[in-house]
Amino acid sequence: MSVDNSLPRILIVEDSRPLSVFYQSVIAKNFKVEVMQTYTGKEALTTLNEFPPDIVFLDLKLPDMTGMDILRVINQKHHDVITIVMTANGSVNYAVEAMRLGAYDFLEKPIDANRLCTTLKNAIEKLELNVYFTSINSNSKAVGDFIGKSPAMQEIYNKIRRIGNSKASVFITGESGTGKEVTALTLHNLNTERTGKFVAINCAAIPKELMESEIFGHVKGAFTGATSDRQGAVSQAHGGTLFLDELCEMDLDLQSKFLRFLQSSKFQKVGSSRVEEVDVRIICATNKNPMEEVKAGRFREDLFYRLFVIPIHLPPLRERDKDAVLIAQKFLERFAREEKKHFKYIAPDAQEFLLHYHWPGNVRQLQNVIQRAIVLYDDEVLSRIMLPKEDELNGYEELDLVKKPQNQEMQTTKVALAAGFTHELSIDSLAAKGLFTPSKPNEIVPLSEIEKHYILAAIAVFEGSVVAAAKALDVNSSTLYRKLDKWQKDGSVIRKIGYEFSAKL
Helix, strand or coil: CCCCCCCCEEEEECCCHHHHHHHHHHHHHHCCCEEEEECCHHHHHHHHHHCCCCEEEEECECCCCEHHHHHHHHHHHCCCCEEEEEECCCCCHHHHHHHHCCCCEEEECCCCHHHHHHHHHHHHHHHHHHHHHHCCCHHHCCCCCCCCCCHHHHHHHHHHHHHCCCCCCEEEECCCCCCHHHHHHHHHHHCCCCCCCEEEEECCCCCHHHHHHHHHEECCCCCCCCCCCEECHHHHCCCCEEEEECHHHCCHHHHHHHHHHHHHCEEECECCCCEEECCCEEEEEECCCHHHHHHCCCCCHHHHHHHCCEEEECCCHHHCCCHHHHHHHHHHHHHHHHHCCCCCEECHHHHHHHHHCCCCCHHHHHHHHHHHHHHHCCCCEECHHHCCCHHHHCCCCCCCCCCCCCCHHHHHHHHHCCCCEEECCCHHHHHHCCCCCCCCHHHCCCHHHHHHHHHHHHHHHCCCCHHHHHHHHCCCHHHHHHHHHHHHHHCCEEECCCCCCHHHC
């Protein structure tokens, strides 16, 4: 058997030769891939070992064994293979079991050519995502507790490595939840020349009356409640790192005292006349624009330039390419262990949502969403239905943030959504009713019907890809999935399950 290693490798396991030929011809016509064909389970297992494919189309009924047997072997020995099962049983029960065994998607026979192409297109995108996650060389590995391999984060990792052993002050900026404290702790841990502790203070969480004492310490009797001497953060961090989070919240009077400390490394505890000296590295962070704070008079300009020696700006999660899925997978594994749950994988529909939601709370918000799902559910696969709706994430609904699916089989079919839909209004009928230019009262169509028609037409234009349609419509894909689910439930849209397949042979 001759194969081209430069192309994605597709294996079709189908005992019906006419069907196998049809699948092969459709794939070859629409994709630049290498296609292999086997007709028995034994041949399939041999091919898996000798010419490992990237994607497998697997018939569940074979003459010598079941497709489930082969799927179990793939799940145990060929973890990188993307499997799409094909069944003619007319029930999603087999598909549900296949998904639990690690199948990426399923096709119900008879299989329409467009449906086949849509599924393969999604699988190839998944393959590219897998390659993205595994093809990073040793020079671009994450540092510290960071998770992510996007180009934006590679720049951050390289910069952190270069400045790890420096004593220079570092000023970290970025939105809330982007990992500013993780960055500071990583810099501290990389500094092999300093043996002191890492001490962190959140300037926004401590009342301004107590902040000076928190930073510099106090002596007994310095103020009401000071019943004993207390070491401040600068003393605790001697020989190590002092991290000041949300620095722009520091009171202006204290900013002046802190500037004098930075210039001399000397300070006095509150209520003491004795001058002390320490050796600390200062790392600070803010989720605000520090220059705007300076212009507004809320932050001292001289302090800003004293601290702004090495700037690091952390990108928001929405600008980190495919990192959201990789981070979510790590959280999935971590919380599954902690909660003693069985989760192992993230379903394609959930991955699409993770990649296209804008994550205003960044990594911290993503962590909370995954943890919530792990606590509320238990399965091997995390599906989209287990994650909150987008408007719930945006804070529009306060109660019942995650609704448990009532029909697990129906929700599993959503993994293979976007095959095609139909409803009572065709393009011609809408045009006849004056969709675009009504001139009479009876030609006016309800806005809900226009929206429904337009969304379904957009999905059809992109050959069933909800994600591509959502991009063209400038909405989140989760919004379209939610609408499709609603229309499906109220019966105004039904998913096509019967295709005229035999006529195409």
